[in-house]
Amino acid sequence: EPVTGAVIGLLAVAGGGYFTWKSLSPRNECNEKGRLDIKALQADLENRVFGQHLAKGITLRGLSGFLRNKNPRKALAMSFHGSTGTGKNYISQIIAQHLYPDGMKSRYVHQFVATLHFPHIQHLDTYKDQLQQWIRRNVTDCKRSVFIFDEVDKMHPGLIDAIKPYLDYYEHIGGVDYRKAIFIFLSNTAGEVISKLALDFWKAGKVREDIKLSDVEHQLSLSAFNKKESGFWHSSLIDRNLIDFYVPFLPLENQHVRMCIKREIMDRGLLVDDELVSKVANDMTYYPKDEQGFSVKGCKVVSTKLGYYL
Numbered sequence: 001e002p003v004t005g006a007v008i009g010l011l012a013v014a015g016g017g018y019f020t021w022k023s024l025s026p027r028n029e030c031n032e033k034g035r036l037d038i039k040a041l042q043a044d045l046e047n048r049v050f051g052q053h054l055a056k057g058i059t060l061r062g063l064s065g066f067l068r069n070k071n072p073r074k075a076l077a078m079s080f081h082g083s084t085g086t087g088k089n090y091i092s093q094i095i096a097q098h099l100y101p102d103g104m105k106s107r108y109v110h111q112f113v114a115t116l117h118f119p120h121i122q123h124l125d126t127y128k129d130q131l132q133q134w135i136r137r138n139v140t141d142c143k144r145s146v147f148i149f150d151e152v153d154k155m156h157p158g159l160i161d162a163i164k165p166y167l168d169y170y171e172h173i174g175g176v177d178y179r180k181a182i183f184i185f186l187s188n189t190a191g192e193v194i195s196k197l198a199l200d201f202w203k204a205g206k207v208r209e210d211i212k213l214s215d216v217e218h219q220l221s222l223s224a225f226n227k228k229e230s231g232f233w234h235s236s237l238i239d240r241n242l243i244d245f246y247v248p249f250l251p252l253e254n255q256h257v258r259m260c261i262k263r264e265i266m267d268r269g270l271l272v273d274d275e276l277v278s279k280v281a282n283d284m285t286y287y288p289k290d291e292q293g294f295s296v297k298g299c300k301v302v303s304t305k306l307g308y309y310l
C-alpha cells in the first residue's frame, strides 16, 4: 500500500520537526500530473530559506505556473545563480521534496554533478551519448522527472549542447515527450555581479528587498558586455532562448546567518541559545573586511561550526 508523502511529512514533524514538507504524490509513483501543495511549498520556503526574496518568488511562481499547465510547450528550465552557500542546492532539495516524498532520494529526481564528468575531448561524443541516454531513460520512465545539474558553469560546452534539445519546443524527440520534465541548473556564474549589486544596496542603506530582478539583469548584461570572457553558460544564458527563469541568489548577511544557525539548532531538537548563535555567527568570515557585510560562504559551514560549539 502506498504511503503518502503527507503522512511521512506529518510523522517527521511529530518526530522532531525536521521536515515541514508534504508531498501530494504517493511514494514510488511518478508525479506526472504535477501535484503540488503550493501553500505548503510557500510556507517551507518562507520558514526555511532566508535572505532570498527574489529566488523564493521566482521559483514559486515559475514552478506553479508550469505545473498548472496541462500541456506545456517545453520543459521547465530554471537557472540558479549566486555565490557559494546561498541556498541553490537547498531550494532545489525543497522543491524535490514537495514533488516527491523521497526528495533527492526519489527515483524520479536526478542529480548530475558536472565536475565529476569532465570528459577528455576525445571521449566527448561517448559522454554526450551517455548523458542523452540517461535523460531519455529517465523521462521514458517518468515524464515529470526532475533533473538537477550542479556546477553547470564547469560543465563542458559540448555536454551543455547535448542537453539543449530537451529544453526546446519539440513535441517529442525520438518518440519521447520531454515537455513535462523539470530542469534546474546551478552555478556560481554571475555570483560576483549579484554580490556587488547587493553590496551597493547595502552600502547605500537601501532595503535589500527592493532589489528587483531587472536590477540584476541590468548589471549582468553590463558585465557580460564588458567582460571579454564570460563563460559559456553565462553567454548562453544571455541568449536565454531555452532557460525560462533566471534565478539570482543574493549573498547572505550576518542576520541571515544567524537565522540559519537558529534553524539548525531547532532542527536538532535543541533550544535556541543566543550566546551560542553569536559564537557560531562570529566564527564565520565576512566581507568587505571593514564593514563585515556578507558571509563569504553564506550558510554553508553553519552546520559544521555549530557542531564544534555544541
Ligand SMILES: Nc1ncnc2c1ncn2[C@@H]1O[C@H](COP(=O)(O)OP(=O)(O)OP(=O)(O)O)[C@@H](O)[C@H]1O
Residues within 6 Å of the ligand: 048, 049, 050, 051, 052, 082, 083, 084, 085, 086, 087, 088, 089, 090, 091, 186, 187, 188, 252, 260, 298, 299, 300, 301, 302
Ligand atoms: N538562504 C538560505 N537560507 C537558509 N539556509 C541556507 C541558505 N543558504 C544556504 N543555507 C544552508 O546552507 C547549506 C548549504 O547551502 P547550499 O548547498 O544550498 O549552497 P549552494 O548555494 O548550493 O552553494 P554551492 O554553490 O557551493 O553549491 C544548506 O543545506 C542550508 O542548510
